[in-house]
Amino acid sequence: MxxxxxxxxxxxxxxxxxxxxxxxxxxxxxxxxxxxxxxxxxxxxxFMSPQTRFHTRAMRLLENALMDQAPDDLEAIREMTVKLDRRNRPEPDVLVVPVEADTGPAQTWFRPEDVLLAVGVVSADSLERDREVKPRKYAQARVPHFWRVEQRDGLPVVYVYELDPATLAYMPVDIFHQRLKVDRPFPVEIDLTAINRREPRA
Incomplete structure (x- = not known):
């Protein structure tokens, strides 16, 4: 059939x-x-295909690290949509937003002006959307920072971008392989090799 x-x-x-x-x-x-x-x-x-183990672990690693290192007025959150405009509501894998952007337990989306950082983990079935379409739309909606995460030999490679407000396009900042270390949107340092490390149970 x-x-x-x-x-x-x-x-x-x-x-x-x-x-x-x-x-x-x-x-x-x-x-x-x-x-x-x-x-x-x-x-x-x-519609999303089932997530791979790498995709899930990369989201967990980045969300936890961003949450641990974010200032008190910011939070990292996974898999919530951003209402960019009437016809576009993509779902970044990880977001950094102000704590005050919380509208309650039934909230399902954020405004683009509330998003400080959008992170996309590239999937094999959505390469063009993850690498081109969604980053372009985030930039046009003035999301100031974007990270694209790709898999190489089972480890994340993070491509860091920052918005050029004059052109509303992302400019490449750096590419990180073993360890990510940036000063913006706030100081963050992440051991990318820890993706496969399990935390000991209490």
């Missing part, structure tokens, strides 16, 4: 039909039965 026949519409399920002009950012909170981590890119729903 073809993939289309196996996964296409049947009597028990009807696929969501996009309205004229595509979906909007607010639709993500209203559409029933969306898979976890659904994004909106240019009015189209984008």
């Amino acid at each position: 073809s993939a289309a026949g196996e996964y296409g519409p049947d009597d028990q399920y009807e696929w969501a039909r996009p309205p004229a002009g595509g979906w909007t950012a607010d639709d993500l909170d209203r559409l029933p039965n969306l898979p976890p981590h659904t994004e909106l890119i240019d009015g189209s729903l984008v």
Whole structure:
């Protein structure tokens, strides 16, 4: 049986039909039965493939390190969407936002002006979106800092970018292999080789 026949519409399920002009950012909170981590890119729903072990461990490493080293008025948080505009609501893997941007336990998204740093861990099935589309949209929405994380020999390589406000484009700052050390958006130092290290249980 073809993939289309196996996964296409049947009597028990009807696929969501996009309205004229595509979906909007607010639709993500209203559409029933969306898979976890659904994004909106240019009015189209984008579904995530299952995460790899590297992807999950890289997110955990970066979130924990950023949370531990962030100033008290900032927090790191994983896998929440950013409502860039009416037709775009991507989901960075890790965000750094002000603590005061918390609107309550039911919050599902942040405004771009609240995002200090967006981190994307590149997935094999979304290379173009992760490397080009989403960073360009974050820059146009004036997110000041962006990190792109790639896998090399099982370890993260972190590409650090900073926004040029004159062009609304990211400028490369540096590439980090074994250890990441930056001064902005705040001083951070991360042992990237610790991705495979398990913390001892208490």
